[in-house]
Amino acid sequence: MVQVPQSPSDLAAILNNPVDLDFHLPDPEDEEIPELDFQQQVDNAWLVCDRFDLQTEIWRGRILRVVRDREKKGGDGRGTGFLNWLKEREISKSQAYSLIQLANSADTLLEEGKLDPDAIRSFSKRAFIETSKASPEIQQLVTEAANKGDRITRREVRQLADEWTAMNSDLLPDEVKEMAASGSLPSRYLSPLVKEMEKLPDSHLKVLRGEVAGNPDVDTVKQATSDARNLSKYLDAAAQVQAISETTLDVEMALEEALRVGCLNTAADMVKQAAQLEQTIAKFYMTWKRLGSLADRLYVDTGASTPNLRSLLTCLERLAGEVIEVNLDDTGERTIRLKVLTDAE
Incomplete structure (x- = not known):
């Protein structure tokens, strides 16, 4: 672990031996360098910067946390000292707490034994942040891969998350899970479907599950995802439209009919536009009333002069x-x- 300098002389010694990031970048005008080698050299340099940046951000978060906690214990109770400390260093409050959250996530993963300290070097900055926001199950999968020495980028985090979702969601039929496990149906198409299906009531899931189970291919999954998204929009918008809520219209039956004749997208868009129109009319009326009130006041205050x-x-x-x-x-x-x-x- 890097020791914090305790005196000006210690700090001077560190500054006299800074971290050397002097890369030998390829010449962009050298046509003799194959494109694959050029990209590899640039990617390697970028990866080192990304890892260095991640570890720096984590330590900055820890430093900010220490300053904040010190202020909580001995400050005025309003955090004025901490805010002044941030202001002097031109750090916004949101940026500071974002760094503290990153440090908290790193320390939690380390303290729980999920992540080896050296494995942090395997992460890109964005991949680590994405991992810190993921569910415990996804964190477990990602940290296991990192502990093995695998390079972890956001793509790997999302891929592992998609695979876990595809294999563990109760919303997907067994036929789909089997195809995802065999690799014949890419799991990246299934995660968006699950996210949209989670927004729907059980009564609307049966049809979608049946369609996907009957023809478990990419095109069907994409169509089911689109249908689920439109279903969700329809239900959300219909609940906001007074012209619908004030009648005895059976919204569910209208929805089933739209599904049956293949015009769900049109119906969903129509209901959404109706909701927006009602909101616009309400806003228009209040603005119109305000304009009239101001005009009346100005008329009283003015005259021939x-x-x-x-x-x-x-x-x-x-x-x-x-x-x-x-x-x-x-x-x-x-x-x-x-x-x-x-x-x-």
Whole structure:
């Protein structure tokens, strides 16, 4: 473990012997270097920087944690000292806590014995962060691979996560799991399907499971993923539309009919647009009321001495009045007129 310098002389000794990152990068204009060798040399240099950066970020997180905890114990209770410390070093609060979280994740994996200290070098920075956010099962798989000396990038983390999801999700039929285990059906296509299926009630899973089990190939899985996504959008949007909730419409039956005739995407988009329209109308009404109130106030405060302000009010009458007019093009040939009526009227 690197020892923290305890005195200025110790610090000077370290600075006199800095870490040497003097790479011998390939000449980009040397056509005699094969493309494969060029990419390999660049990739190796990048990997060293990535690993060095990761370990630096972890230690910075530990340093920030120490400063924060010291402030908690002896500060003013509001964290002012810690915030000032960050300000002096031009570190944002969100950045600081992101680094502390990274350090916490690293220490947790090390303390629980899941990760060998030397294995951290096997991770890219992004891969480690992704691992720290993953479920314990995924962390176990990734750290086992890292402890073996495998290079861990975000691709490896996601691949392991997809494989675990495909083999352990109760939402996928056994036929699909068997094909995923044999490698005939790539697991990367199954993880998005599971994520979308998790959003749906049980009543809508049977059809999707049946389709995938009956024809377990990539195209069917992609289509099922799209259908599941549209189902989720439909259900979420339908719950927000007052025009639907205030009637006796059987939303579930309408959904089943859309599935049967193959127009689920259109139905889902229509309901989503209806929800957005209602929200837009509500926002429009509140803005229109605000504009009218401001126009009335300005009318009271002005008179013959403010002809230009009166002209401004006249210009805006077409928007603040009971009938609203808006031109849809620059020529003024297409105009939309809206009349606002409320229950009070």
